[in-house]
Amino acid sequence: ARTQVAIIGAGPAGLMLSHLLHRAGIHSIVIDGRSRDAIEQTIRAGILENGTVDLLTSADVSQRVLAEGHRHDGIELRFEGTGHRIDFADLVGRAVWLYPQHEVLKDLIAARLRDGGEVRFESTATEIMDADSDAPRVIGTGADGHLLKITADFVIGADGSQSIARETVTGSRTGGHFREYPFAWFGILTEAPPSAPELIYSASPHGFALISQRSDTVQRMYLQCDPELDPASMSDPEIWDALQTRVGGGLIEGPIFQRDVLRFRSFVAHRLRRGRAFLVGDAAHTVPPTGAKGLNLAVADVLLLSGALQSFYETGSEAHLDAYPERALDRIWRAQHFSWWMTSMLHAAPDATEFDLQRRFGELHSVTSSRAGRTYLAEAYTGWPLATF
Numbered sequence: 378a379r380t381q382v383a384i385i386g387a388g389p390a391g392l393m394l395s396h397l398l399h400r401a402g403i404h405s406i407v408i409d410g411r412s413r414d415a416i417e418q419t420i421r422a423g424i425l426e427n428g429t430v431d432l433l434t435s436a437d438v439s440q441r442v443l444a445e446g447h448r449h450d451g452i453e454l455r456f457e458g459t460g461h462r463i464d465f466a467d468l469v470g471r472a473v474w475l476y477p478q479h480e481v482l483k484d485l486i487a488a489r490l491r492d493g494g495e496v497r498f499e500s501t502a503t504e505i506m507d508a509d510s511d512a513p514r515v516i517g518t519g520a521d522g523h524l525l526k527i528t529a530d531f532v533i534g535a536d537g538s539q540s541i542a543r544e545t546v547t548g549s550r551t552g553g554h555f556r557e558y559p560f561a562w563f564g565i566l567t568e569a570p571p572s573a574p575e576l577i578y579s580a581s582p583h584g585f586a587l588i589s590q591r592s593d594t595v596q597r598m599y600l601q602c603d604p605e606l607d608p609a610s611m612s613d614p615e616i617w618d619a620l621q622t623r624v625g626g627g628l629i630e631g632p633i634f635q636r637d638v639l640r641f642r643s644f645v646a647h648r649l650r651r652g653r654a655f656l657v658g659d660a661a662h663t664v665p666p667t668g669a670k671g672l673n674l675a676v677a678d679v680l681l682l683s684g685a686l687q688s689f690y691e692t693g694s695e696a697h698l699d700a701y702p703e704r705a706l707d708r709i710w711r712a713q714h715f716s717w718w719m720t721s722m723l724h725a726a727p728d729a730t731e732f733d734l735q736r737r738f739g740e741l742h743s744v745t746s747s748r749a750g751r752t753y754l755a756e757a758y759t760g761w762p763l764a765t766f
């Protein structure tokens with residue numbers, strides 16, 4: 378097959394890029410090894426920045442986000458038995474939306490199919506060839522089991538944290554700046570009404586807990602845990618007991634129907650471009666989940682890259698393509714800092730000293746008692762303005 382832009386990965390980054398390119402009159406093919414069902418049903422993130430919602434609605438991807446999503450005008454930080462509200466509306470006049478990632482994906486896939494887009498599910502990319510030429514190729518296996526070859530002007534790696542495109546761009550699967558954390562989150566889905574109107578981030582002496590939501594009838598909650606914890610090793614009553622203890626009680630309990638362990642990593646690839654191959658989304662960077670930046674950062678990358686590709690096709694100039702890595706990295710490193718900061722402020726490492734513990738509570742008091750501190754948190758959480766070319 379031949380296309381202008383071959384996109385590896387039908388996650389939020391790949392599908393949104395394909396959609397934005399279509400609106401600029403640029404043809405693309407998206408391929409992903411997973412089935413449409415698997416993509417639409419995997420439970421991932423839940424929080425959309427203000428700018429992400431604006432883009433979904435203004436680019437005609439989703440009106441559902443406004444009808445079925447829930448606007449949140451703040452969050453609560455809870456520690457030493459007291460809740461401290463970060464009032465986004467008052468501090469920065471912006472909000473976030475609770476709208477699950479798999480709903481965003483349903484909307485994106487529906488929009489691509491509505492517009493005649495080419496999304497090939499169950500088609501696995503194994504290699505990118507000739508990235509340094511002006512006719513790079515993606516080689517893989519199609520849904521029919523036969524060899525798949527796509528020749529394009531550009532190849533985009535939107536293929537997540539296990540990216541194969543990263544090897545082409547950086548020289549190795551893991552080519553980048555890494556940071557690991559000595560803890561993880563044990564996440565559950567439960568069938569119950571929301572326990573509170575907004576998200577609760579609770580730093581307790583027993584470890585961190587996050588009370589999030591998915592809908593009026595399904596809630597998402599997380600417990601700080603050992604990265605090696607086997608999700609099957611805790612009973613439902615043990616999980617509820619741990620959650621209640623860490624937030625000081627008051628949670629509405631229900632049947633737990635999904636459990637998983639999320640590892641915490643920070644990663645930024647050494648390079649985002651080699652020749653005609655580019656990295657976006659988790660292939661380019663990974664953040665720990667605290668602060669919910671992952672999906673939003675992927676959307677920011679592709680908004681920028683779609684503008685650079687559009688300007689290349691309109692003018693023949695590569696100036697904006699050349700500028701993409703530096704422009705994207707500006708936001709990537711700010712989001713890396715914010716995710717690391719929220720993570721470090723709210724979690725104690727297993728080997729934390731009394732000094733470390735007291736320092737964290739000093740920080741939590743500083744941030745919550747100062748309008749400047751709360752404003753920084755609100756600016757970063759609701760999302761910095763999106764950059765475009």
Ligand code: DHB
Nearest residue numbers: 422423589666667668669
């Ligand atoms: C969720 C995840 C986060 O990391 C976060 O900061 C807020 C919400 C969630 O999955 O709902």
